[in-house]
Amino acid sequence: MISGLITPAAGGPVIPTFGKSSTCVVQNHQFCMSWFLDNFSSRFQPRLLEHIELTAIAVGVGMVIAFAAALLAHTQSWFETPFSLLAAFFYTIPALAFFEVMVQVTGINRLTAEIALVSYTLLILFRNTLTGLRAVPDDALQAAEAMGLTRRQTLTRVELPLALPPIMAGIRIATVTTISLTTVAAYIGAGGLGEPIFDGIQTGFKTEFVAAGFLAVALALVADGLLVIVQRLLTPWARRVRRA
Amino acid sequence: MQTLINAFSFFGHHLDLFRDKTIAHLAISFASIGVALAIAIPLGVWLGHLHRGSFFAINVSNIGRALPSLAVISIAIGIVGIGFANTMVALVILAAPVMLTNAYVAVDQVDTNAVQAARAMGMRPWQVLMRVELPLAVPLIFAGIRTATVYVVATATLATFAGGGGLGDIIVNEATYGSAGVVAGALAITVLAFAIDGLLAVVQRAVTPRPLRHLARRASAAATVREPLPPLPAPPQ
Numbered sequence: 443m444i445s446g447l448i449t450p451a452a453g454g455p456v457i458p459t460f461g462k463s464s465t466c467v468v469q470n471h472q473f474c475m476s477w478f479l480d481n482f483s484s485r486f487q488p489r490l491l492e493h494i495e496l497t498a499i500a501v502g503v504g505m506v507i508a509f510a511a512a513l514l515a516h517t518q519s520w521f522e523t524p525f526s527l528l529a530a531f532f533y534t535i536p537a538l539a540f541f542e543v544m545v546q547v548t549g550i551n552r553l554t555a556e557i558a559l560v561s562y563t564l565l566i567l568f569r570n571t572l573t574g575l576r577a578v579p580d581d582a583l584q585a586a587e588a589m590g591l592t593r594r595q596t597l598t599r600v601e602l603p604l605a606l607p608p609i610m611a612g613i614r615i616a617t618v619t620t621i622s623l624t625t626v627a628a629y630i631g632a633g634g635l636g637e638p639i640f641d642g643i644q645t646g647f648k649t650e651f652v653a654a655g656f657l658a659v660a661l662a663l664v665a666d667g668l669l670v671i672v673q674r675l676l677t678p679w680a681r682r683v684r685r686a
Numbered sequence: 687m688q689t690l691i692n693a694f695s696f697f698g699h700h701l702d703l704f705r706d707k708t709i710a711h712l713a714i715s716f717a718s719i720g721v722a723l724a725i726a727i728p729l730g731v732w733l734g735h736l737h738r739g740s741f742f743a744i745n746v747s748n749i750g751r752a753l754p755s756l757a758v759i760s761i762a763i764g765i766v767g768i769g770f771a772n773t774m775v776a777l778v779i780l781a782a783p784v785m786l787t788n789a790y791v792a793v794d795q796v797d798t799n800a801v802q803a804a805r806a807m808g809m810r811p812w813q814v815l816m817r818v819e820l821p822l823a824v825p826l827i828f829a830g831i832r833t834a835t836v837y838v839v840a841t842a843t844l845a846t847f848a849g850g851g852g853l854g855d856i857i858v859n860e861a862t863y864g865s866a867g868v869v870a871g872a873l874a875i876t877v878l879a880f881a882i883d884g885l886l887a888v889v890q891r892a893v894t895p896r897p898l899r900h901l902a903r904r905a906s907a908a909a910t911v912r913e914p915l916p917p918l919p920a921p922p923q
Contacts, residue, residue, distance in 0.1 A: 472764045534879055536840035539872030542857050546689050546869060615751065622754035626844070629858070639760045643847055652764035658757035666752045 467649065474649045485638060485650075490657060493634035496627065497620045497665075500556055504563030504616060511564075512571035513597075522572065529565035537562070537623050541630045555624075555632030562623055563616040570612025574605030607677045614669040621662045635661070692866035693873060700867070703856070704874055711852035711878070714770060715842045718777035719835055726782040727827065730789025734823070735815050743790035750783025755841050763848050773842070773850030780841060781834040788830025792823035825894045832886040840879045853878070 466474035478486075515522040532540075540558045548554040578601050586596045628636025635658045642651030697704060733739045759776040766772040796819045804818040846854030856863055856871030863871070891899065 534836070534840075534876075534883060536843045536872075536875045536879055538843045538854065538857055539875045542868050542872045546865060618752040622752070622756075625754045625756040636756060639756060640847070643760065643763065648764045651760040655754075655757035655760035655764070658754045659761070662752040662754055662757075663749065666748065 470646070470648055472648050473652050477649050478653045486635075486653065486657060489633065489635050489637055489654070490661065493621070493624055493636075493658070493661060496552075496555065496559065496624045496632060496634050497617060500559035500620045500624070501563055501613065501617050503556070504560045504567055504620075505613065507560070508564050508567030509571055512568050512575060515568075515572055516575045525568060526565070529561075529568055532561040533565040537626045538629065541627060545630050550631045552632050555627040555630055559620055559623055559627060563620060566616045566619070567609075567612045570608045570615075571605065574608035575601055577608070578604045607673070610669070610673040610676060614666065614673060617669060618662050618666050621658065621665060625658050689865065689869055693869040696863070696866040696870045697874070700863075700870075704853075704870075707851070707853045707855055707871075708874070708878065711839070711842055711845075711854075711875075714773055714777070714845055714850050714852055715835070715839045717770075718774045718842075719781060719831075719838055721774065722778045722781040722785055722834065722838075723831065725778070726785035727789050727831075730786040731793050731815070731820070731823070731827070734790040734793025735811075735819060737794055740790070740794065743794075744787055747783040747787035750780060753780065755780050756844055756847070759844055759848050768849040770850055772848045773845040776848070777838050777841060777845075781838045784834045784837070785827075785830045788833075789823070789827045792826035792830075793819050795826075796822045821895050822898070825890070825898055828886075828890045828893055832883070832890055835886060836879055836883045839882050840875070843875055 464474060464476055467477050511521070511525050515525060537558070540561070541555065544554045544558050548557065582600055582604060583596065586600045591599065624632070624634045625636035625639060628634050628640055635654045638654035639651045639658070642648070642654065730743060733743050755776065758779055759773065762772045762776045762779075766775055793815075800818055800822065801814060804814045809817065842850070842852050843854035843857065845852050846858050853871055853875045857868055857875070860868050
């Protein structure tokens with residue numbers, strides 16, 4: 443009965459099922475595939491989903507703020523410099539330092555992590571959106587005006603579609619960097635794949651942090667690849683131009 | 687506000703600690719940058735000179751940027767073990783791609799007219815590289831080195847989890863140093879990152895051949911418009 447009580451439940455012993463574990467786990471090899479597969483759904487899958495959620499929220503909120511700021515800067519050009527400087531300032535602060543300072547203000551929770559994560563996305567998203575809007579050819583704008591499009595119609599039907607390649611590129615970079623930063627955010631209790639990494643490093647159980655590390659790398663590379671595909675599907679003309 | 691005052695007084699009372707940790711921090715950073723330089727710059731310059739391997743040279747930094755640094759460090763702990771070497775492996779993996787891509791693009795994009803003129807003057811390939819391509823490519827190559835250096839100095843904070851030492855030791859040890867110490871450590875790393883960036887900006891200007899200085903600024907602006915991917919690396923971790 444006792445062996446039945448000691449199961450690899452959440453919060454259980456780090457190297458679970460003492461005496462029953464495979465030699466790989468007992469001897470703490472670099473990576474124990476069977477342990478990983480057995481524990482994937484209980485230990486890693488929820489963290490992976492959390493990681494995706496944290497990233498999606500940060501990039502989403504960052505995009506809304508950066509987009510609004512870029513639109514403002516597009517019409518009121520004085521706004522560009524102060525916002526860029528602020529965003530560049532956030533961008534240069536080392537993440538762990540940023541998280542720790544924010545903890546003093548908003549406490550150890552998800553909100554703190556998201557505030558920092560959103561701050562990191564602003565520079566890339568703002569710069570790329572503004573660059574895209576500014577690169578719209580004058581001819582296209584004049585044609586739109588000649589066709590009698592209102593300011594709003596010009597924006598949604600002419601400027602935004604033409605600005606899409608750099609905006610998508612920005613979303614792609616912001617997403618992979620946020621995935622990367624989110625691993626560090628686990629240090630202030632935000633969850634995500636950083637959690638098993640820190641947990642494993644603390645206890646010295648190699649399979650746990652190596653597996654979580656590989657999952658984080660895989661997530662970043664898959665997200666990067668998927669966004670490249672989305673980018674190409676949304677802007678089929680961009681490739682043709684580049685090839686020409 | 688009180689936290690900030692406490693942090694400053696903590697800093698004032700622990701100058702020795704900060705000095706030692708900063709030295710350790712810079713040691714691991716510059717050791718990694720040195721190795722990354724030795725690998726990435728010759729390879730990037732060589733590929734750029736031959737105009738070969740553009741797919742590899744450009745995409746390697748896309749992958750490098752996507753790699754989560756903490757994940758790389760954790761995998762490296764599993765393979766290399768805890769310590770200085772581990773952190774170095776991870777930091778080199780993170781720093782080299784940016785340098786490589788910038789070096790490749792810098793040499794690859796040197797004005798073909800200049801290269802052809804040099805060949806017409808009878809220069810050997812080696813001379814073309816040393817006297818024409820490299821001087822023209824220096825600003826962009828150095829931009830890559832600067833970016834990578836700031837990135838490494840900031841990311842070396844995470845070395846503390848791998849037993850690599852550095853200023854990260856103070857940030858993650860609230861039990862010993864208290865919240866004042868944590869904030870002071872965080873501020874110290876931030877100041878260090880900005881200081882290195884500013885210092886390298888000055889060096890970058892100094893190593894840029896004088897006639898190129900006004901061009902360098904315009905070129906980087908143009909690069910942003912055409913292809914927004916290369917100029918921004920991953921933010922420091």
